[in-house]
Amino acid sequence: MTRTPALGALRARLESALDDDARAWLAQALATAAAQPAPSEAPAPQVTASQAPAPTWELRFAQAGRRCGPEHADDARLLLLGAARADTATLTRLYEQGTAAERRAVLHALTHLVPGPEALGLTEDALRTNDTSLVAAAVGPYGAEHLDAHAWRHAVLKCLFTGVSVDAVAALADRARGDGELARMLGDYARERTAAGRPVPGDLQRVLALTEARTEARTEARTDALTESPTEQPAEDPTEQPAEAASAASPQES
């Protein structure tokens, strides 16, 4: 619960977008959620979670779409999770029992409510789906902070595969910088598309350029070398892949 101040600004924005009924409903729902004892302060439950009736604020969490409109539901749900100071166990349960829209809200909330990697399983679950809205939410700030290099690269590649704009990928430039393995994967993907006579996603070029940032000097030198003797490229050197993939990536322009 370290980064909740950001939610204050979100609340102001959302309130100005809602009509009177929805705004009143939201205020009441947030008050109900805030009055909920924090999970750490609550007495240990006497019954298992499946037998206990859901707290009222969780009912409000489910109703947010029909009360605030689908276009505002994500924000309303995010605010409710923040007001209730939902812990990892609660977030996990709400995700597992949630609709796609509710799951998306939980994924957005992770960066605000979970300081460590303990909720990473939810991000990983979302990345296994083919629902583009879940994939987009999973590559947000929480995923950027906690996904390991392999999982993060596959997440970026999945965005390219499923048409999720890489604008959704938090900290993209920072994590991509100098990532030769990501560059190799992008290059291979570009070649695969080109071989099949299919266009290469425009975002691929963008990410590829970002991987080059730190190794720019070396890459330039390598490109010069390639121009002189293209048949002798050492294929195992990842730093040259960006240049090669970049040419493979724009066959439709030639």
Place this chain on the structure above:
Amino acid sequence: MRLFDPHIHMTSRTTDDYEAMYAAGVRAVVEPAFWLGQPRTSPSSFYDYFDSLLGWEPFRAAQYGIAHHCTIALNPKEANDPRCTPVLDQLPRYLVKDNVVAVGEIGYDSMTPAEDTALSAQLQMAADAELPALVHTPHRDKLAGLHRTIDVVRESALPLDRVLLDHLNETTVKDAKDAGCWLGFSVYPDTKMDEDRMVAILRSYGPEKVLVNSAADWGRSDPLKTRKVADAMLKAGFDDDMVDLVMWRNPVAFYELSGRLHLEVEGTDATHEGNSILRGGE
């Protein structure tokens, strides 16, 4: 022409069907939870199915410009299997979801005591969740089943005018109408009801509270039956407004009883290069 299929099991259909439905004018569907052909043996497979009706299936539909809602219930056939009945305890947490616009399909299959229990319990849940109910009428012993269904609804907390009685035909429509229920007709290639009989029923009983659906599923069925009935209505002399009433406004009015119907669809470009359905798995 805008069409609303108020009862179709899209989980069992392909993206080709979604595409053809959109081309035929279908802009909204309701998918009732039902039997999958292969019996389930544990509550968990129901929960995965319900989650799919609230997650993946509306996503698929949206890719083709079609608004997807669902109804949730323990179906009468599987209500007879004690391995499945614990599902009833978990239904309330599903019935609060935004995309759930009714309790259903409930009703009778073989008219057993277990089906009595499940039907009564779920009618009460519908009343508690402020939802209408989609109640199907049995295929066997249909008229007796209809009377028993109406009796059980009368004894329940759910008013008859919040109930859609489905799979009606010439022998059951009158009693269902007299009871004040919404009237559902499933138009199938061979069984249940066909386009011309549907038109004859509309002539005899009028269009008020009548809903027409394809009930298309994994069996021999046709997801374009709503369009075919609309065409048959026009050919028989019904005007555009009457077709719109039966094929759009009536289903909207019934499911609006939930207060949860949202008919705008986001992300409708089925030909979008990056579409994750077009791509399939990776």
